[in-house]
Amino acid sequence: MTTPSPSIEIVGLTKSYADHEVLKGVDLAVPSGSVLALLGSNGAGKTTVVRILSTLLKADGGTASVHGHDVVTSAREVRESISLTGQFAAVDEVLTGRENLVLVAQLRRLRDVGAVADDLLARFDLTEAGGRRAGTYSGGMRRRLDIAMSLIGNPPVLFLDEPTTGLDPQSRLEVWATIRELAGQGTTVLLTTQYLDEAEQLADRIAILHQGRIIADGTLAELKQLFPPTEVEYVEKQPSLEEIFLAIVGHDDAHAPTTKDAR
Numbered sequence: 001m002t003t004p005s006p007s008i009e010i011v012g013l014t015k016s017y018a019d020h021e022v023l024k025g026v027d028l029a030v031p032s033g034s035v036l037a038l039l040g041s042n043g044a045g046k047t048t049v050v051r052i053l054s055t056l057l058k059a060d061g062g063t064a065s066v067h068g069h070d071v072v073t074s075a076r077e078v079r080e081s082i083s084l085t086g087q088f089a090a091v092d093e094v095l096t097g098r099e100n101l102v103l104v105a106q107l108r109r110l111r112d113v114g115a116v117a118d119d120l121l122a123r124f125d126l127t128e129a130g131g132r133r134a135g136t137y138s139g140g141m142r143r144r145l146d147i148a149m150s151l152i153g154n155p156p157v158l159f160l161d162e163p164t165t166g167l168d169p170q171s172r173l174e175v176w177a178t179i180r181e182l183a184g185q186g187t188t189v190l191l192t193t194q195y196l197d198e199a200e201q202l203a204d205r206i207a208i209l210h211q212g213r214i215i216a217d218g219t220l221a222e223l224k225q226l227f228p229p230t231e232v233e234y235v236e237k238q239p240s241l242e243e244i245f246l247a248i249v250g251h252d253d254a255h256a257p258t259t260k261d262a263r
């Protein structure tokens with residue numbers, strides 16, 4: 001396989017809120033059709049990166065492009081190429097799951113909105129629930145519906161900002177299965193997470209955002225090689241991503257103070 005050109009490319013990105021320097025020069029490239037996990041603790045700046053990439057927020061410096069379009073000079077083209085699923089679900093609780101999907105399909109001016117909705121309900125295992133009000137759904141079902149809604153119109157690039165935060169373990173597994181399915185279909189996914197196991201489970205590549213910079217970026221196998229072998233007591237034991245993370249950032253920094261989200 002030849003190296004595909006990156007679908008998301010970030011060079012030297014900086015961003016401060018007042019005098020709080022959150023991004024201090026972030027470099028990142030996500031190959032087309034791959035899943036990248038942007039891993040970082042709470043307050044590391046993951047949402048800030050996603051908001052800049054989705055044109056909702058302006059960076060102070062550096063450049064970013066999505067699907068070949070600069071996020072500043074071609075913001076409209078970027079918006080047409082992406083979809084964003086965040087901690088705020090776009091789901092309308094009063095409508096049924098199917099009605100939510102139909103509504104988005106209508107907003108995107110698609111034809112055959114009923115068929116689009118039914119197809120997505122089937123893909124996300126929501127066919128039976130489709131006729132019920134979304135307000136009655138479990139957390140995992142809502143999140144799946146939210147991801148399904150974000151796929152309407154087949155955006156080539158998908159941002160999932162902490163897709164499983166706040167979900168119970170069962171719902172989390174359901175959402176993982178959904179994301180795996182997307183990955184199999186060639187969508188470029190940038191997923192942010194605080195969960196090391198989530199990155200390990202879903203991502204082709206993992207980038208660790210820490211104190212304003214990407215301090216590690218590679219496949220899981222590559223990151224595991226960064227783990228100092230002298231610290232592996234039992235040779236047959238593979239280091240977990242958590243151990244790798246701690247080895248890279250150092251134990252003192254691992255729980256670096258984070259200010260509470262301003263949201």
Ligand SMILES: Nc1ncnc2c1ncn2[C@@H]1O[C@H](COP(=O)(O)OP(=O)(O)O)[C@@H](O)[C@H]1O
Nearest residue numbers: 017022042043044045046047048259260261262
């Ligand atoms: N609008 C804002 N105004 C001021 N500070 C903010 C704002 N948004 C985020 N921050 C701060 O910037 C840092 C990074 O936030 P964020 O990008 O949300 O991190 P993450 O998504 O990794 O948890 C945090 O310390 C947060 O409190």
Ligand SMILES: [Mg+2]
Nearest residue numbers: 046047161162
């Ligand atoms: Mg966040």
